[in-house]
Amino acid sequence: MDSLVNTDESTGGIPASKSFIHIHAGIDASDLPTNAVRDWDAPEGVESPRKLVLCSMPSLIDPSLAPEGKHVLHAYVPATEPYEWWEGMDRNSEEYKKKKEEAADFLWSAIEEYVPDARNRAVPGTVQIGTPLTHERFLRRSRGTYGPRAEAGKSTLPGHKTLLEGLHLTGDYTFPGIEIPATAASGAIAANNLISVGQHYGMLDKIRLPTKN
Ligand SMILES: Cc1cc2nc3c(=O)[nH]c(=O)nc-3n(C[C@H](O)[C@H](O)[C@H](O)COP(=O)(O)OP(=O)(O)OC[C@H]3O[C@@H](n4cnc5c(N)ncnc54)[C@H](O)[C@@H]3O)c2cc1C
Known part of the structure; x- marks a missing residue:
């Protein structure tokens, strides 16, 4: 629960993102x-x-x-x-x-x-x-x-496993669908289907953020 209210990063909280400035105005509409x-x-x-x-x-x-x-x-x-x-x-x-x-x-x-x-x-x-x-x-x-026009509540895109052993599907015709983030997610799901949870953890341990100069 703490992480929901603590916005102090130095004590393990999650800082809030910044706010906005807006302008709402009436303007002359001619042309x-x-x-x-x-x-x-x-x-x-x-x-x-x-x-x-x-x-x-x-x-x-x-x-x-x-x-x-x-x-x-x-x-x-x-x-x-x-x-x-x-x-x-x-x-x-x-x-x-x-x-x-x-x-x-x-x-x-x-x-x-x-x-x-x-x-x-x-x-x-x-x-x-x-x-x-x-x-x-x-x-x-x-x-x-x-791409596939799946309507929420009406249809669902296919998953990534197939009846053929070793043949996996990925891309925007599989769940979750169109757009780069969704396609990347479908690739991640397919990759996760190929390896064990232990191997997932092993991969995560290998990921390093570049060091700042
Ligand atoms: C105009 C447009 C704008 C978009 N804008 C956005 C956006 O702003 N943000 C966003 O997140 N997503 C956007 N998308 C969606 C996003 O590009 C796609 O969902 C995503 O690229 C799908 O990735 P994919 O790997 O499944 O398929 P694709 O990117 O279509 O890749 C499939 C690849 O397979 C190749 N291929 C097909 N058939 C064969 C064959 N028989 N043999 C060999 N190669 C083959 C194709 O040439 C292609 O390179 C846009 C898509 C379009 C068309």
């Missing part, structure tokens, strides 16, 4: 975006195709990600693009190129709600458009999928 999500009432809600675009400019946080005076940016729809819209297209066809341009135009228009002339600022040769076919080809994800 600003009218929607965070393009349509909250779309039939599939937040999963409706092209109703939500995530934009980020990581070089604002880490300038080493872009040459001086430049930024890198990324905008995407978060696992809402239907594969069917692209299925069967020849990647070298005019039809596909046109559809990619249309997708680019859609994403640029979302970015331009925040950086109005973003398209004109693009550094020639740096613009790359990904599609479900890109995901399928380069990430080898079946039908370009983000």
Whole structure:
């Protein structure tokens, strides 16, 4: 119980993390975006195709990600693009190129709600458009999928042991599912299934934090 209330690290407690500063303000809305999500009432809600675009400019946080005076940016729809819209297209066809341009135009228009002339600022040769076919080809994800859409309470992903002795499964199609932390956890579970508890302890004893200079 002590560890729940003792925040003094020097006596074995767990220090509390720091607090926050916030600003909540009323501002003039003229010329600003009218929607965070393009349509909250779309039939599939937040999963409706092209109703939500995530934009980020990581070089604002880490300038080493872009040459001086430049930024890198990324905008995407978060696992809402239907594969069917692209299925069967020849990647070298005019039809596909046109559809990619249309997708680019859609994403640029979302970015331009925040950086109005973003398209004109693009550094020639740096613009790359990904599609479900890109995901399928380069990430080898079946039908370009983000991964298994297991709904809490409705379905559970398979575990890591199989009927075949010595064959173990891991990755985001096994429990606990999508995302790097979950995938790492699935790898850890599979690894733990391979060795004994004593061996786990032995491994933990080998882990050392790097010494500070
Ligand atoms: C666009 C996108 C954004 C994401 N963003 C985040 C994020 O912000 N944070 C986060 O935590 N997670 C994110 N994820 C999820 C995360 O990337 C995945 O859950 C995770 O990478 C799954 O790891 P995995 O090892 O199971 O599969 P994968 O990373 O898909 O690795 C499987 C590997 O197997 C290879 N492969 C497939 N078939 C074969 C074959 N027949 N022969 C040989 N090799 C093959 C593939 O090429 C691939 O390298 C994102 C995923 C996507 C697609």
